[in-house]
Amino acid sequence: MSWTERLFGGLKRTSDRLGDNLSGVLTGQTRLEGATLDEIEDVLIMSDLGPAMAARIRDRLAETRFERGADIAAVKAVVADEIAAVLGPVADPLDIDAFPRPQVILVIGVNGSGKTTTIAKLAHYFQELDYGVMLAAGDTFRAAAIGQLRVWAERLGVPIVTGPEGGDAAGVVFDAVKQATATGIDVLIVDTAGRLQNKRELMDELAKIRRVLGKLNPEAPHDVVLVLDATNGQNALQQIATFKELAGVTGLIMTKLDGTARGGVLVAASEQYGLPIHAIGIGEGLEDLRPFDPRQLADAIAGNVE
Numbered sequence: 001m002s003w004t005e006r007l008f009g010g011l012k013r014t015s016d017r018l019g020d021n022l023s024g025v026l027t028g029q030t031r032l033e034g035a036t037l038d039e040i041e042d043v044l045i046m047s048d049l050g051p052a053m054a055a056r057i058r059d060r061l062a063e064t065r066f067e068r069g070a071d072i073a074a075v076k077a078v079v080a081d082e083i084a085a086v087l088g089p090v091a092d093p094l095d096i097d098a099f100p101r102p103q104v105i106l107v108i109g110v111n112g113s114g115k116t117t118t119i120a121k122l123a124h125y126f127q128e129l130d131y132g133v134m135l136a137a138g139d140t141f142r143a144a145a146i147g148q149l150r151v152w153a154e155r156l157g158v159p160i161v162t163g164p165e166g167g168d169a170a171g172v173v174f175d176a177v178k179q180a181t182a183t184g185i186d187v188l189i190v191d192t193a194g195r196l197q198n199k200r201e202l203m204d205e206l207a208k209i210r211r212v213l214g215k216l217n218p219e220a221p222h223d224v225v226l227v228l229d230a231t232n233g234q235n236a237l238q239q240i241a242t243f244k245e246l247a248g249v250t251g252l253i254m255t256k257l258d259g260t261a262r263g264g265v266l267v268a269a270s271e272q273y274g275l276p277i278h279a280i281g282i283g284e285g286l287e288d289l290r291p292f293d294p295r296q297l298a299d300a301i302a303g304n305v306e
């Protein structure tokens, strides 16, 4: 299957939900008015697009004259246009342009968000671009997290720096940067612990990692990427707010868009926070994470197909 097919297939539950809910509302008028617009706005909010986005689409629909009648296809086209307008400015693939090398990418996010898998997919993505990649197991709280990352590193054939369970995460990161620098690595991807229930500890740990990194390279970390699980719907938005404050997030990756009817939350996140979105995850395989084409993604979310 091509990426496009996987993208549209992965987002099918999201687009079907929107389409099913719209179909009950539309009666083919040339102009949409009052009550119908209200109902459409509710449908859009229920699709996790967020109230501001729903209002924006409503305004567009209100001013549109549907020559051939406002059927589902015509409305979805307007929805897709508006989504594309929001996603366009935030779509921002991760570039490796740090000098001196390595570029240090801290990956943060709550446990279970798909962080480890995303790190593996990112490593694979950079390998395909011919960059030298190294991983650092900065989540020292759980032996399982270290083990899981090591398995990925072996599968990918990339070096990994680990420490003992319960060890000092900043120490692991320090060793990793030194090794990466000595061996000419281009990109160092750092896993971190995701214990949001203990904000103070998390903040202290990230601050310590930053301090240690800063000693070796004042520019590092170059990226602080928050991994979000789309199936968390509106909770994902809350996580952005929290991690933005705690960790100085510089960009987002949203995973599990394939398993959910709540993919609209990606649009709400973009609309609300305007943070760069580096990539999306639409499956568990290494190939299932890519930078995205905002127009194509908008069509997939809205189910806008000719």
Ligand SMILES: Nc1nc2c(ncn2[C@@H]2O[C@H](COP(=O)(O)OP(=O)(O)OP(=O)(O)O)[C@@H](O)[C@H]2O)c(=O)[nH]1
Pocket: 109, 110, 111, 112, 113, 114, 115, 116, 117, 118, 145, 148, 194, 255, 256, 257, 258, 259, 281, 282, 283, 284, 288
């Ligand atoms: N369907 C789908 N599943 C995903 C995606 N990304 C990750 N997963 C799955 O989600 C589960 C959690 O992923 P992990 O990468 O282990 O998540 P984590 O955040 O590191 O979680 P912990 O190891 O618990 O900290 C795994 O079963 C992954 O295979 C995705 O884009 N789509």
